[in-house]
Amino acid sequence: MSSPDPRAQSTLKIYLRLLGYVRPYAGMFVMSIVGFLIFASAQPILAYILKYFVDGLSNPEASLFPNNPYLGHLQLLQAVPLMIVIIAVWQGIGSFIGNYLLAKVSLGLIHDLRVALFNKLLALPSRYYDNHNSGHIISRITFNVTMVTGAATDAIKVVFREGLTVVFLFISLVWMNWKLTLVMLAILPLIALMVSSSSKKFRKQSKRIQSAMGDVTHVASETVQGFRVVRSFGGEEYEENRFRVASQSNTDRQLKMNRTGSVYTPMLQLVTYTGMAIVMFLVLYLRGDSSAGELVAYITMAGLLPKPIRQLSEVSSTIQKGVAGAESIFEQLDEDNEVDQGTVNIAKVSGRLEVQHLSFTYPGTEQPVLDDISFVVEAGQMVALVGRSGSGKSTLAALVPRFYQHAHGQILLDDTPIQDFTLRNLRQHIALVNQQVTLFNDTVANNIAYGDLAGAPLEDIQAAAQQAYADEFIVKMPNGYHTLVGENGVLLSGGQRQRLAIARALLKNAPVLILDEATSALDTESERHIQDALDSVMNNRTTLVIAHRLSTIEKADLILVMDQGRIVERGTHAQLLEMNGYYARLHARQFKDDDAVPHSVEVC
Structure with a gap:
């Protein structure tokens, strides 16, 4: 007996871990399944109504329940249209409950994953950022998470809604004619083999697509951040070619995955419809004493099977995309946090x-x-x-x-x-001022009073800015200390950004x-003023x-x-x-x- 495929085990493990994030939404998740159960149960009933419709063609005044003393007067003429409306309402209620509640669960899951991923970034050691470029890190939070959205939303919806539909249809077909249904079951192993084979390809191709998307994000991010260098040194053509290559690589890999799906879906459909053709031949050949209505109902139910089976087979690619995305997300979440085994907390040090x-x-x-x-x-x-x-x-x-x-x-x-x-x-x-200043797309005041300093009185912020010789240009800005500085202080000069960073360190007042x-980024006059400020700040x-x-x-x-x-x-x-x-x-x-x-x- 061969051992299970380790890759399949890994896929299942990753997917179960992904579904573990659904636990806080268990109530809504169960209710969404109930909604899909309601939706799926209506499919065979709707098909079975055709039996009464066909039988009613020859005798529309016939009773729907001839042996029932209370409903014996209900004729097929009134009953069939009424049942169709009732089933449509029943199916609509189930569809709404299933789709809406599952959407709430899925969006909540994606939000939780994004927050967990971002919070993890704040706890990772510096060496992680040294070894991973920013484009791939950002791509995980944006693109990879959208892949997980498909696995958590569309895939689960299809699995439950279409899966339950297949189950109800098969139960109904077995109940109506179990011998003919066994013929249809014979093609299931072939379908399972095709799904297994395609899943491996989808998983591998999805990981390559996500890597290529990280390259696209990385090139775009570098170009946006360094646009002045690009323009100063005539790098437009170089960056155009670099981005084109990265984007084309992503496009080629997307096309390869679509080609796999485009070949796989028609093949599966051919297998399914071949089984249907055999069943229809046997129905015509071995019709027995079944009424025309029963045969039409059976063929209709059997005809409803290919669509949910096809959708169930196609969901494999969505799941594999999501699993590949979840795998990269969990790789980051499983990284060791910055080492912090210290226990000492001292309020003030010399x-x-x-x-x-x-x-x-x-x-x-x-x-x-x-x-x-x-x-x-x-x-x-x-x-x-x-x-x-x-x-x-x-x-x-x-x-x-x-x-x-x-x-x-x-x-x-x-x-x-x-x-x-x-x-x-x-x-x-410790207060730290680097040569490479980091500012946030926020106000001047909030950039000085950042993090633990948030909420500092404006008077203290102004005093720190004056010491750093920053107040002289801040007061000339449109909204003073409440002026937005742009992404990484793009609206400020290098010297101005440096002075804000020094003001931030002065406000911290660390020993x-x-x-x-x-x-290093200051002109001689600004440096002289700041040097005087630093001389006093360095005391003690x-x-x-x-x-x-x-x-x-x-x-x-x-x-x-x-x-x-x-x-x-x-x-x-x-x-x-x-x-x-x-x-x-x-x-x-x-x-x-x-x-x-x-x-x-x-x-x-």
Whole structure:
């Protein structure tokens, strides 16, 4: 005896897990099935009424219930039309209950899946975003979920409505003539074999379609976000070709799936109608003592079977699309959350930061990015990290708020390992300003007072903006602090976006401040004003400055010179110049022409 197909088991497992999301809507789900039961029960009754119609052609005054003393007067002339109307009403009620309630269940299920998927994105570690492009991530929430909608809505509706219709029709056919019905049952194994074969193809093709759709979304997303670069460097033709290739790939895969369905459906229909032809031959050949009405009713019921059987067979492609979509969704939902095993929650820390023998290698790579890093920053002090690109400065900054998990060495905040803090509590003590500013399509005030800062008084927001030298351009905007900034602050200049990000960090008022090239997008005048603000803000705050400008580097309590993941020199600005080593050479090379504009060049 052969073992079950593992792929079939996987499909069933995924689909059952998908249906597990229906549990909160169990009541409506059961009622929708009752509605489809009502609808399906009307099909054979409607066909059986034809028996009375045909019999009534020869004697319309005949009684419908000749042996019933109460209904014996009801003639076929009145009864047949009346029964047709009653059955139509009965069928309509069942159809409404089934379709409407199942739609509510399905839409609720899709909403729950989308929310679960989006919430999972907020809990995934940084390495997940490093390894997956944004187009495929967004495609899961949009396109893949619509595939699940088909499996959860259309498929279930067809399975129950048409499936119950087939069951009722078969029961009625067996009751009327079981011998003829056995002939029709003989074709079922062939139908099952065809459905099984096509299901495997639909599943494989659906996964390829979803992957291709992710590529389409990715290309479109990149082009929209980088439209200025595209236009500046004449990339229109390149992007047109790139999008055309991605879209054509998706189209070709869609066509291939449609071709499979277009071949499969007529073949199944041929098999079904061949069985029908054999049955009709036997009815004509072996009519026996059955009345004309009974034969017409039987043939009509048998004739009603191909349509629901065909729809049941076609639902396989819908289910396989949904299962493929659900599989990709569950893959993301099953990803491990950001590691958070900490239990320490401290209301306020002084900000003393100590790094002990820290080494770090990105997952999936072999070359260490940080190698045996050690230093101490006392509360309120400022440490500056300088070095060429790729020396590990930004990685070190990312490890402090645990955007990545280090395995070797320790990072201590107030003598407590940062792994012991809960992630939320740790990050409440840290304010971060990156070179790449992220703003949301919201008001200026809401972008400054974001997340835990939401609901901050407008006076505090304005004070932070004034410190960041942002108030001077905010008050000139159409609606001041209530002006929408556009997607990622598209309506603002680079310097303005950077100042809003600094204002956000100032409003947070955290004891640890990380500035990762925080003033790189500012002009000289704006930088000078912000530098004055940062000088006052850095008081009583532990500040980690990465590749900052000369004025900040000179004032740092400690400068760490990094190269290839190691600290090659350390000391104050004056001490490092006296060493006449790596830092002195870097300083001489980058600031040899600095007499005219001493504060306009970055250390990188």
